[in-house]
Amino acid sequence: MVGLKPPEVPPTAAMKFVSAGMAGCIADLCTFPLDTAKVRLQIQGEVRIPRTISSVEYRGVLGTLSTMVRTEGARSLYSGLAAGLQRQMSFASIRIGLYDSVKQLYTPKGAENTGMATRLLAGCTTGAVAVACAQPTDVVKVRFQASGALPDSARRYSGTVDAYRTIAREEGVRGLWRGTLPNIARNAIINCGELVTYDLLKDALLRAQLMTDNIPCHFVAAFGAGFCATVVASPVDVVKTRYMNASPGQYRNALSCLLALLMQDGPAGLYKGFVPSFLRLGSWNVVMFVSYEQLQRLMVLARPA
Numbered sequence: 001m002v003g004l005k006p007p008e009v010p011p012t013a014a015m016k017f018v019s020a021g022m023a024g025c026i027a028d029l030c031t032f033p034l035d036t037a038k039v040r041l042q043i044q045g046e047v048r049i050p051r052t053i054s055s056v057e058y059r060g061v062l063g064t065l066s067t068m069v070r071t072e073g074a075r076s077l078y079s080g081l082a083a084g085l086q087r088q089m090s091f092a093s094i095r096i097g098l099y100d101s102v103k104q105l106y107t108p109k110g111a112e113n114t115g116m117a118t119r120l121l122a123g124c125t126t127g128a129v130a131v132a133c134a135q136p137t138d139v140v141k142v143r144f145q146a147s148g149a150l151p152d153s154a155r156r157y158s159g160t161v162d163a164y165r166t167i168a169r170e171e172g173v174r175g176l177w178r179g180t181l182p183n184i185a186r187n188a189i190i191n192c193g194e195l196v197t198y199d200l201l202k203d204a205l206l207r208a209q210l211m212t213d214n215i216p217c218h219f220v221a222a223f224g225a226g227f228c229a230t231v232v233a234s235p236v237d238v239v240k241t242r243y244m245n246a247s248p249g250q251y252r253n254a255l256s257c258l259l260a261l262l263m264q265d266g267p268a269g270l271y272k273g274f275v276p277s278f279l280r281l282g283s284w285n286v287v288m289f290v291s292y293e294q295l296q297r298l299m300v301l302a303r304p305a
Helices: 013-043 060-072 074-078 081-095 099-106 116-147 160-171 173-177 180-207 215-245 254-265 267-271 274-302
Strands: none
Touching: 013 060, 013 074, 013 081, 013 099, 013 116, 013 215, 013 274, 060 074, 060 274, 081 116, 081 160, 081 180, 099 116, 116 160, 116 173, 116 180, 116 215, 160 173, 180 215, 180 254, 180 274, 215 254, 215 267, 215 274, 254 267
16 A cells, blocks of 8 residues: 555545645645746747737747746746745635535435536536635736746836735736636636546546555546646636736737637647646646645544544
């Protein structure tokens, strides 16, 4: 057996909530450079207002990472990390930590098994609620990741707190919730892709007795969940990233951002940054779900008798 054994007493909803936030932060610390590379690739070639010409061109995941280190220093890989960790403490706690509780809420009384529709509905619900609560942190994170390519004099914010203040002052409080609708769509899809796929794969592996309920099983289920989530969510993710990073007035709404992207890059533009998205989501899911399962078990063991 690998890792802590499944507890006899299941973890409480509070334990799942806290464990999910902590696991999300651990996963972000491990995979944040890949997320930054994904953002840079997604916004590359974007027509800006006012128009600017960038001399830096990113090619592939490793090329993007090496270019960033060479031109901006290694610290640029973690630009926006503070906002990213703030996001995970609220975002992952809600969408992942409350998933089982919401799933039980939607499951009819007396039902022996949880159906696919119930799992999908629970994933959509927790994903949408999490976005509504954590959207400002996501906006700030994306702005920092995107602005790292600019010279110091052209950067809009000096720090995380300054970013919140500046966005609220210049764009109104609504600016902190820029891109909420595409982000809700993205995270409802990702939540279903991640949590429902993980849930189903884990159940299937355990029911078929191919694996026991421990780290190898969690690893396989999480990897499959990451791939599925990337395939279905990448188009929405690209639009969300561009819309969040846009200057005021650049796009009327998320739909105009989508149309501009299609006119400029064609359908292939919807999958810009797919490789770093998969590397990031796949590795993020593996680290997060393995950490999440182990943290829950550790909290149960640490609970006073």
